[in-house]
Amino acid sequence: MKNILIINGPNLNLLGIREKSIYGDQSFQVYFDSLKEDFEENVELSYFQSNIEGEIIDKIHEVGFEFDGIVINAGAYTHTSVAIGDAIAAVTSPVVEVHISNVYQREEFRHQSFLAKNCKGVICGFGLESYRLGILSFLR
Template identity: 70%
Template sequence: MKICIINGPNLNLLGKRETDIYGNVSFERFYNQLQEKYCAVEFDYFQSNIEGEIINKIHEVGFSFDGIILNAGAYTHTSVGIGDAVKGVHSPVVEVHITNTYSRESFRHQSYIAGSAKGVIVGFGLQSYELAIQSFLLES
């Protein structure tokens, strides 16, 4: 099984940025733990602060991977382009968020991705990614 994890803007600062909200573990450390725990899964990881690069990555893996886990960060609430990219590929996409976006500012309640996603997981910290992985494994 091949799963691509795509993280959007500012997620490269996990472990450093607003640790009271996002925790103090870097994504790289967490990603290494995922690779060890799910050794039967072939992971690809990509992070960008640039909308077009995220769209390009979705296009690149969206026809050959078994699944995409997408945390588009703030682009979730602003990018019709990323939403259209998700709609345009064949690989199922699970939208994830570390925080409960519905308990935050009202503009974070809108997602341009959710309508085309297989599912949405919010509010479980970094475990949101693991829940997404498990959703793909249950279907295989």
């Protein structure tokens, strides 16, 4: 059984409510519950969300030497946080960066990631299914 943590950053607590044309109309909790059911035989899934950069860093430090993988959507911190990128580099658990939208079809500033260099891979543009693809990358 693999232990995998999903981390969501700022404003992702508003999924299903905010900018539905970009992020869809499903809450993350509903989606997360379906992921837990789909992977229940192979994966112990945990979930953490924060709008606060330091809390995200603390969570990476807390699990980053024990868990089999971390799937992170750092939201806007992807494009601004050297500190989260450094936290990913500091731990031994592999990390996959995910995004719901295709960031390369959006504003220019979203094309830069301070996390990607330290991640196993990056998945974007598949809606909420980006998280499922990230989890699958740890199982194959």
